[in-house]
Amino acid sequence: LSWEAVYRLQHGASLDLRDVPSVVGGDVEKRHGIVLAKSIPAKKYGIHTGEVLWQARSKCPGLIVVPPDYQLYMQCSNALIDLLGEYSPLIERYSVDECFVDITHSLGDKDPYILAKEISAKIKNTLGFTVNIGVSTNKLLAKMASELEKPDKVHTLYPHEIPEKMWPLSVKELFMVGRSTAPKLYRLNIFSIGQLARTDPEFLTAHFKSFGKVLWRYANGIDDSPVNPFGTVAKGIGNSTTVPFDVETEKDAFLVLLSLVETASSRLRSARLLAQVVSVAIRKTDLTFYSHQRKLLTPTDNTEDLFKTAKSLFKELWDGSPLRHLGVAFSSLCNDQFCQVSIFEEERVYKKKALDSCIDAIRRHFGDTSVVRGSFINSGIPPLMGGVAEDFPSMRSIL
Template sequence: MYKPIFHIDVNSAYLSWEAAYQLENGSSIDLRTIPSVIGGNEKSRHGIVLAKSIPAKKYNIQTGETLFSARSKCPNLVVIPPRYNLYMKCSKAMVDLLTAYSPTIQRYSIDEVFIDCSGALINNTPINLALEIKDRIKEELGFTVNIGISTNKLLAKMASEFEKPDKVHTLFPDEIPTKMWPLPIKDLFMVGSSTKRKLQSKGIMTIGELARCDSSYVYSWLKSHGTLIWNYANGIENSPVRNEQLPMKGLGNSTTLPFDITDARTAHIVLLSLIETVSIRLRVANKCAQVISISLKNNEFISYSHQRKLHTPTDSTNIFYEQAKTLFNECWKGEPLRHLGVHYSHLCSNDFFQLSMFQKQAENQRMLDKTIDNLRIKYGNKSIIRSCFLESGLNPLMGGVLDEEDYPMMSSLL
């Protein structure tokens, strides 16, 4: 007896959720039935398509393309700004509904879930169970999903990508030759544009052609990633559906600025703003980090980064800030910058650090960080800001997770 695995994928998630919300609040238009997209703010240079309706897709509008380009394909396109708080609530509502069916639920992203339905199939077939779940989500929550059914997560996920929306599909191992092998190579999970190009240069155009290759050849071209996708092409995958989330490996925030930065002083302030946000997240997670990395993107869209391992792990905003300034000064080539990012890695628990702390100055610094965190939690993020932001016109906490007015980062709240 196999374990039935479902992959549940919200159709055009952001757009569906917005549409359902608007209908619930008295709108007479269903955004899913007209050419519409969820898109960022073009004035602040965030103007890309985040999600599209099926009618918008008929104009060949792609996720990730600029709103400028999307509008040139469809002049009447309706553009709605994103509201991540709404998405978070919708995602949670779906997971809550699913917990009735299985204790084994893996949240893969804000709009995708794997469930192991082993225990839920008494007197029911997998297909009927999937249809029931799909229809309950539609009736009770107001949005549609695709459900893919198979014996492992890879095949279930591939199945949920078949015809959309509001559909249940199976992709059992014996269906691989007919349902999966004829598909173009780019449809295989983990085959992106770079791998697609390399495979096509070897004459491999379909998933079936990859599956029938000698795996040692694929390894020689693509190393471990080649082995991974060769296995996927043959339906081989056996990772468990896991309830608990894996420990965080790193965290960061980055932002595209509304204007190009041309001086180090402004860059430092932006870095500080990002560091405030990332550091709060780090402390909320009771972690310290030992590696700080900054990333830069210039006005020609060329990105580069610079990182440093610290002698000791820390969670101090000021220590990170001093490091970030140094890193920036070491690597900035002086050209106009449109984007800056901060990332921490090599995380460890802050328990040990707290016990081993002997420097009075560091202790004072930690007390200050904690006091500021508490003030912001109690009175709001704007209740206490650094004076350098006062006349800067810059947001003192960029990449904001805690401020309702800002777009919160998604995965940290999942």
């Protein structure tokens, strides 16, 4: 939201979105009604990232909603990463607006807090937006420190500061304690991070299985994962969309699925990955959600094969009710440099791979709509549909 606010101010806006209850959300008319980011004043109304816009507006009738500009956000994100690269080559991108930077070998004689303040000031003066920076000895504590007080702050959270700064916080503030985990902890009379840290790990394991030990480690600030500038292999690649109209026919549903598969399969090929599990998800107009998945005999990145499986899954899943949301996802990913194929399918597989590569190359050079399937012409459905999904792995896998 800070990026959106700064951009609008630079282009003549008189209102700073950061100073009023505002959110970056979807297009209500097109029914993309999800809160993607919120201002600090909006947070005070109890508005949460991920909730539907009508619910957010019921909490704050005067809420300002602006549509997302993904291209702007990626430009800001890349500019931020480039600037941080002046301080250290060890940068691990966590999300579009968060990253970890290992400055161990960049400090020299400087205090880490002083260097963090210098970085914060340079970002503000060079790029025009503010950031929160957390400084610590590991990624978990740095992440927790960055969330302490906003905006435009630098916080430390070293191990010896945990009892004073982290343990008094509500347990819901601990990373990985979400809306479903917090009530379970409350029922166990665990209300603060300090109480969780002092709880017997075996007791937590009995109630949360292996996740119980993760919670205990996080509450005690334990994390030994290094900053990985190369990232980690994505566990899955998916794409979904909320359609501007009710999908009531199989023909329209198949076109939406094809559009989603086109986008997601090109991302598979770009990442040099093959998928062995295909999942399809649908949401009806009453907001009920259903999903179905299938494991393929041979991993693939071919659009036609993935779409064929997605169609089959959809037929098994759909009962004819109007739909407002459809999604596809590919998982059980593996590297595309070696894959055993059937001797009866080998020639067909390589021909399809060559066709997909050719189409990808044309779209990279001449635009996404330079080559489209004839079935999309005059259909009113975009040939490449879906939001900008991030390939950043979840922090649980990083830590």
